[in-house]
Amino acid sequence: MAKEVTIKDVAREAGVSPMTVSRVLNNRPDVSAKTRKHVQQVISHLGYSPSEVARSLSQGRSNTLGVVTSAIEYYGPSRALVGIERRANELGFSLMVKLLHNPLESRGEQAFHELMANQVAGVVWAVAEMGSQRQWLYEQLSDLAIPIVFINMAPRLDTSFVTVNNRLGGRLATEHLADQGYEHIGIITGPLAWWEARERELGWREIQQEGGRNDLEVLKVEGDWTAASGYRAMLTLLERAPHVDAVFVCNDSMAQGALQAATSRGRSIPANLAVVGFDDIPESAYFIPPLTTVRQDLLSVGRQAVSQLHDQLVARKNQENGLAQATIVEPQLIVRRSSLKE
Amino acid sequence: MAKEVTIKDVAREAGVSPMTVSRVLNNRPDVSAKTRKHVQQVISHLGYSPSEVARSLSQGRSNTLGVVTSAIEYYGPSRALVGIERRANELGFSLMVKLLHNPLESRGEQAFHELMANQVAGVVWAVAEMGSQRQWLYEQLSDLAIPIVFINMAPRLDTSFVTVNNRLGGRLATEHLADQGYEHIGIITGPLAWWEARERELGWREIQQEGGRNDLEVLKVEGDWTAASGYRAMLTLLERAPHVDAVFVCNDSMAQGALQAATSRGRSIPANLAVVGFDDIPESAYFIPPLTTVRQDLLSVGRQAVSQLHDQLVARKNQENGLAQATIVEPQLIVRRSSLKE
DNA sequence: CTGTTAGCGCATTCAA
DNA sequence: TTGAATGCGCTAACAG
Numbered sequence: 001m002a003k004e005v006t007i008k009d010v011a012r013e014a015g016v017s018p019m020t021v022s023r024v025l026n027n028r029p030d031v032s033a034k035t036r037k038h039v040q041q042v043i044s045h046l047g048y049s050p051s052e053v054a055r056s057l058s059q060g061r062s063n064t065l066g067v068v069t070s071a072i073e074y075y076g077p078s079r080a081l082v083g084i085e086r087r088a089n090e091l092g093f094s095l096m097v098k099l100l101h102n103p104l105e106s107r108g109e110q111a112f113h114e115l116m117a118n119q120v121a122g123v124v125w126a127v128a129e130m131g132s133q134r135q136w137l138y139e140q141l142s143d144l145a146i147p148i149v150f151i152n153m154a155p156r157l158d159t160s161f162v163t164v165n166n167r168l169g170g171r172l173a174t175e176h177l178a179d180q181g182y183e184h185i186g187i188i189t190g191p192l193a194w195w196e197a198r199e200r201e202l203g204w205r206e207i208q209q210e211g212g213r214n215d216l217e218v219l220k221v222e223g224d225w226t227a228a229s230g231y232r233a234m235l236t237l238l239e240r241a242p243h244v245d246a247v248f249v250c251n252d253s254m255a256q257g258a259l260q261a262a263t264s265r266g267r268s269i270p271a272n273l274a275v276v277g278f279d280d281i282p283e284s285a286y287f288i289p290p291l292t293t294v295r296q297d298l299l300s301v302g303r304q305a306v307s308q309l310h311d312q313l314v315a316r317k318n319q320e321n322g323l324a325q326a327t328i329v330e331p332q333l334i335v336r337r338s339s340l341k342e
Numbered sequence: 343m344a345k346e347v348t349i350k351d352v353a354r355e356a357g358v359s360p361m362t363v364s365r366v367l368n369n370r371p372d373v374s375a376k377t378r379k380h381v382q383q384v385i386s387h388l389g390y391s392p393s394e395v396a397r398s399l400s401q402g403r404s405n406t407l408g409v410v411t412s413a414i415e416y417y418g419p420s421r422a423l424v425g426i427e428r429r430a431n432e433l434g435f436s437l438m439v440k441l442l443h444n445p446l447e448s449r450g451e452q453a454f455h456e457l458m459a460n461q462v463a464g465v466v467w468a469v470a471e472m473g474s475q476r477q478w479l480y481e482q483l484s485d486l487a488i489p490i491v492f493i494n495m496a497p498r499l500d501t502s503f504v505t506v507n508n509r510l511g512g513r514l515a516t517e518h519l520a521d522q523g524y525e526h527i528g529i530i531t532g533p534l535a536w537w538e539a540r541e542r543e544l545g546w547r548e549i550q551q552e553g554g555r556n557d558l559e560v561l562k563v564e565g566d567w568t569a570a571s572g573y574r575a576m577l578t579l580l581e582r583a584p585h586v587d588a589v590f591v592c593n594d595s596m597a598q599g600a601l602q603a604a605t606s607r608g609r610s611i612p613a614n615l616a617v618v619g620f621d622d623i624p625e626s627a628y629f630i631p632p633l634t635t636v637r638q639d640l641l642s643v644g645r646q647a648v649s650q651l652h653d654q655l656v657a658r659k660n661q662e663n664g665l666a667q668a669t670i671v672e673p674q675l676i677v678r679r680s681s682l683k684e
Numbered sequence: 685c686t687g688t689t690a691g692c693g694c695a696t697t698c699a700a
Numbered sequence: 701t702t703g704a705a706t707g708c709g710c711t712a713a714c715a716g
Contacts, residue, residue: 346709348708348709348710349709349710349711350709350710360709360710360711361710361711361712364710364711365711367710368711392709392710393708393709393710395708395709395710396708396709396710396711397709397710397711398710399708399709399710400709400710400711400712401710401711401712
């Protein structure tokens with residue numbers, strides 16, 4: 001419970017002014033090597049570490065980044081958060097995290113302001129894009145004091161973002177099925193309010209149309225990302241379109257439910273029904289049968305977002321105007337047994 | 343990019359002193375209703391929100407809680423984090439989150455100091471207990487300036503903690519199998535360096551011994567929580583102890599791998615092998631077959647941890663000495679088809 | 685009930 | 701290369 005050591009204590013002990021200690025702390029060049037070394041010794045001897053709070057106040061900017069995200073109990077979002085934290089840690093940033101229970105709720109705005117009140121240096125916005133619920137954010141984007149990077153949202157030219165090419169993912173999955181000769185490829189989509197879900201569906205639709213398929217609506221059922229919804233959706237699909245011979249399920253959790261549903265209806269996978277998922281969660285290789293799926297590297301997405309934030313911060317410090325950067329991460333098809341024609 | 347509104351701006355605009363504004367902000371009683379109302383109007387008119395940083399500096403304490411955790415890509419830890427965030431949000435706290443990539447690594451100490459440098463009001467330590475790697479923490483525990491609550495670690499009398507009764511969970515799972523007449527109940531454990539893993543194993547062992555079973559070692563294989571390890575462990579177990587007729591797999595991910603392995607070796611579940619998992623991840627109801635498992639309410643655990651932290655903070659403010667609190671959350675057996683004798 | 689003074693710990697600006 | 705003065709935005713302690 002001993003009182004915290006401050007810069008003054010170090011200064012007194014080292015026989016210099018607080019200012020000199022500050023210079024050493026910030027690796028300023030204008031300190032003699034000798035003084036620097038001495039001060040450093042005193043610092044480690046006293047176990048001093050500077051108050052980030054005082055530093056933030058006097059600089060008007062902290063070493064903390066804000067993160068707004070949601071649904072971290074799912075594999076994807078949690079991986080992105082891990083990527084964000086790792087890169088932030090490498091760059092010396094701490095993280096203040098806000099979780100939205102529901103991407104639509106207006107707490108997003110409140111969360112954002114709380115981050116601002118804490119002087120965060122920048123923000124990573126990793127909440128699923130749904131409709132136009134973020135209009136308020138876009139509106140103030142241009143005269144925002146801090147940089148912000150968006151993850152997995154509909155790209156906008158004037159913003160920095162990192163996103164997975166979900167449309168390509170949908171194409172890869174569907175093309176893989178079409179190439180093997182499957183003729184009636186159904187889809188179990190994510191909640192279509194989500195931009196990501198719509199993009200994956202679009203990929204499926206494009207391949208179908210390029211192959212001259214019509215009458216797609218009967219082959220499409222909407223889920224909500226959960227295994228339970230995948231189960232129900234598969235039952236619906238089998239009933240509505242018994243001729244379906246392959247299904248692209250838009251995430252692995254739903255695919256798990258879908259596999260159980262299909263199996264329970266006497267469809268053996270892949271003999272009587274091919275299935276492809278999306279995400280490549282670690283468990284998907286152990287589904288029965290092992291699941292063909294689309295891998296997206298969300299860890300990289302998170303890391304990249306923080307790197308971009310850092311770039312913008314550096315640019316601003318140098319008075320340059322950090323242009324909006326965009327990164328698009330390509331997904332990759334992982335072929336396992338669930339989709340293979342025997 | 344307009345300059346931020348400060349308390350002075352509000353004071354000037356309202357024709358009062360900054361101190362009065364401060365009183366209104368903090369809901370102090372000693373302000374006339376009329377002044378209060380007027381100041382509040384000016385505040386919302388100017389869109390003022392106080393700087394948390396300045397507040398933290400002047401009070402020597404922030405409205406931020408620190409969280410140190412790891413492995414949030416797994417269901418359990420991420421649920422706990424969600425619980426922590428929700429309760430923190432309810433109580434008006436922000437969260438600074440540090441993730442350890444590996445519970446053993448020493449970055450834990452660094453992370454802790456970073457939190458201290460940011461003046462966090464308290465810390466939730468939610469890193470899996472492994473060996474004695476946290477000796478340094480325990481040593482300074484007594485004269486720590488801030489309260490700390492531990493999640494899912496070996497209880498200590500002098501610390502506040504919230505933990506799931508993992509041993510009971512192991513007992514419930516094993517007892518359920520024994521009650522149905524299974525005679526050779528194997529176990530696939532988590533990594534035994536983890537306290538939680540050892541506790542679950544202990545529950546299994548106790549029931550076995552109470553039932554007069556010996557020769558347990560041949561029935562026990564260690565995994566690492568992943569589906570891949572569950573797969574391998576099940577193969578090992580079936581080879582080493584072909585007489586095994588039931589298995590307690592210590593988490594659901596491993597159970598998924600184990601199901602696939604057993605199925606691939608011609609064991610039909612549950613007819614030729616009963617399986618019980620642990621966690622009740624949402625997908626487990628959609629395994630093939632649906633998985634009997636032990637549900638642990640990690641959301642509550644997280645919430646409770648923050649509540650305890652809050653209690654300690656209040657106690658300290660009132661000069662009371664906040665006694666260490668302990669909460670033990672009881673797990674619950676969820677019976678599904680994978681364990682039912684037909 | 686309200687205002688004044690002072691200081692939290694650090695970094696910026698200017699002077700030496 | 702170093703130091704002194706000043707202020708970041710807020711609140712505790714005291715005065716009125």
